Each structure stands twice: as C-alpha cells, then as structure tokens.
Amino acid sequence: SAVISQKPSRDICQRGTSLTIQCQVDSQVTMMFWYRQQPGQSLTLIATANQGSEATYESGFVIDKFPISRPNLTFSTLTVSNMSPEDSSIYLCSVEGLAGGYNEQFFGPGTRLTVL
Amino acid sequence: RKEVEQDPGPFNVPEGATVAFNCTYSNSASQSFFWYRQDCRKEPKLLMSVYSSGNEDGRFTAQLNRASQYISLLIRDSKLSDSATYLCAVANAGKSTFGDGTTLTVKP
Numbered sequence: 708s709a710v711i712s713q714k715p716s717r718d719i720c721q722r723g724t725s726l727t728i729q730c731q732v733d734s735q736v737t738m739m740f741w742y743r744q745q746p747g748q749s750l751t752l753i754a755t756a757n758q759g760s761e762a763t764y765e766s767g768f769v770i771d772k773f774p775i776s777r778p779n780l781t782f783s784t785l786t787v788s789n790m791s792p793e794d795s796s797i798y799l800c801s802v803e804g805l806a807g808g809y810n811e812q813f814f815g816p817g818t819r820l821t822v823l
Numbered sequence: 824r825k826e827v828e829q830d831p832g833p834f835n836v837p838e839g840a841t842v843a844f845n846c847t848y849s850n851s852a853s854q855s856f857f858w859y860r861q862d863c864r865k866e867p868k869l870l871m872s873v874y875s876s877g878n879e880d881g882r883f884t885a886q887l888n889r890a891s892q893y894i895s896l897l898i899r900d901s902k903l904s905d906s907a908t909y910l911c912a913v914a915n916a917g918k919s920t921f922g923d924g925t926t927l928t929v930k931p
Contacts, residue, residue, distance in 0.1 A: 738917060749910060749923040750867070799866055803917060811857055812912070812919050814866035 709734055709802050711815035719821045720790055727786045728818045730800035735780035740801040740812070741773070750799065756783045790822045826850060827913050829922035837930055840901050844925045846911030847893040855914040856887055858896045860907045861924065867910055871896070901929045 710733040720726050730739065738757055742750040753773055754762040762775040776784045787794050797817045803810045829846045836842050848856075856873035871878065873885040873894050884897040894911055908924040 740918075750921045752918065752920070755918065810855055810914060810917060811869045811872060812867075812914075814868070817866050819864075 709736065709804050709813040711800060711802065711813060713798075713800060713815040713818050715818060716816065717819040717821075719823060722791050722822055724790055725786055725788045726790065726820060727784050728798050728800075730783045730785070730815055732781045732802055736802040737780070738803060739777065739783045740803075741775065741783070741785045742799045742801060742814075744797045744799060744817070746796070753785070753798075787820065790820075792822045795820055795822045824849060825923075826920045827911060827922040829911055830925050831923070832925040832927070834925065834927045835930060836901055836927070838901060838903060840929075841897065841899045842901055842927060843898075844896045844909055844911075844927075845893055846895070846922050847891075848913040848920075849892070850913065850915060850920075851889075851892060853892075853913045853915045856885075856894050857912040857914070857919070858883075858885055858894075859910040859912055859921075861910055862907050867921075870909070898927075901927075903929050903931060905929050 712731045714729045741753040744750045752765050753768045754764045756762045756775045756777040758777045774786045799817045800815045801812045804813050827848050858870040859867040860870045861867040871885045873887045877886045882899045886895045906929045908926045910924045911922040912919045
C-alpha cells in the first residue's frame with residue numbers, strides 16, 4: 708500500500724485568495740488523482756496528474772481554477788484559485804495501488820478547506 | 824442519470840443484524856469494482872475489491888452482477904464498529920467513479 712501525506716490538513720481562507728495543497732507519496736507512482744468531496748457528498752474527480760505532462764481535467768473543472776503541478780513521481784500540488792465559499796470542501800489526492808490484481812485507490816488524509 | 828448510484832440510506836440497524844447495500848453502474852465497459860469505507864472526517868479506505876465470482880472476507884461478502892450492472896455488499900452480524908459510510912466505486916482505464924455513499928449506523 709501507499710502512504711500519502713497532504714499539507715495543509717485544513718485551512719480557512721478569504722474569498723478571492725488562492726490555496727496550494729501539497730501531496731507527497733512514499734513511492735513512485737505514474738498517476739496521481741485529485742478529488743473533491745463536498746459536505747455530505749461523494750468524491751468527484753477533479754483531474755489526473757501525470758508526471759511530465761499537463762493534467763487531464765474532468766468535465767466542470769478547468770486549469771485556470773485548479774492548476775496542478777506534477778514535478779516528479781512522488782509529489783503533486785493542486786491550487787484552488789480565486790476561491791469562493793462554493794469551493795469549501797475536502798480535497799483529497801489519491802494514487803493507484805494493486806489489490807489482488809485490481810487497481811484500488813489509496814487516499815491521502817485530505818485537506819479541509821473553508822472559504823469565508 | 825449518475826454513473827454510479829447507491830442506496831441513499833441511512834441504514835440504522837441493531838447489533839447482530841445483517842445489512843445489504845446495492846450499487847448500480849451505467850458504464851458496461853467498467854473493469855474493476857470496489858467497496859470503500861469512510862469514517863467521519865476521514866479519508867476513504869478500501870474495504871473489498873469485488874470479483875466476478877463474488878468474494879467473502881469474514882463477515883463481509885461482495886457480489887458483482889455484470890449482466891445487471893450492479894454490485895452488492897452484505898454485512899453479517901454487524902458490530903458497532905461497522906458504523907460508517909460505505910462507498911461503491913467503479914473503475915475504468917485507471918479512473919474511479921464513486922457512488923454517493925450509504926451511511927450505516929449500528930446501534931446497541
């Protein structure tokens with residue numbers, strides 16, 4: 708299994724500002740994923756971050772709002788730009804692992820963001 | 824229609840009860856299926872992968888029906904510690920889609 712850490716674990720931010728979330732994995736992985744989990748809801752994939760190429764964004768998410776960096780195989784950042792209260796959510800990074808030959812996902816502990 | 828749909832719950836059951844969760848998916852090309860458990864204010868963690876032949880892990884049994892495109896999770900002899908939100912996930916080409924989760928509360 709993979710061990711994933713995220714920073715910060717939580718933050719309270721003013722609208723209009725930006726926050727960069729860091730994700731560190733204890734092993735090299737090809738793909739890293741960024742999810743958002745809004746209160747009382749399930750996980751929604753924001754984008755897939757591959758090392759050496761631009762992130763691939765899901766419908767409804769754009770690079771200008773959620774720029775992602777992936778400088779190496781163990782690290783990624785997600786920035787939430789020009790925040791509004793609607794961005795209040797838990798942001799989780801994730802990597803794939805192998806569970807009996809099936810690609811399960813391992814999640815970081817999440818970053819709990821509140822935008823005032 | 825959502826790509827993955829789960830029983831909305833919540834399920835409130837007494838200790839020792841048997842409870843079943845169902846999840847349907849719309850993409851027939853889906854390759855892998857999972858059940859995750861998420862405790863309050865924590866990240867999801869894998870509970871079980873779901874195999875075509877079905878699989879059992881102690882009190883937990885997972886089933887996959889590809890023809891009808893649903894997966895199920897059965898919990899027998901439920902414990903207080905089983906209280907959590909259970910998320911089904913369907914993966915295709917490395918990308919997982921999650922259901923909204925079903926909340927289970929086991930009461931003494």
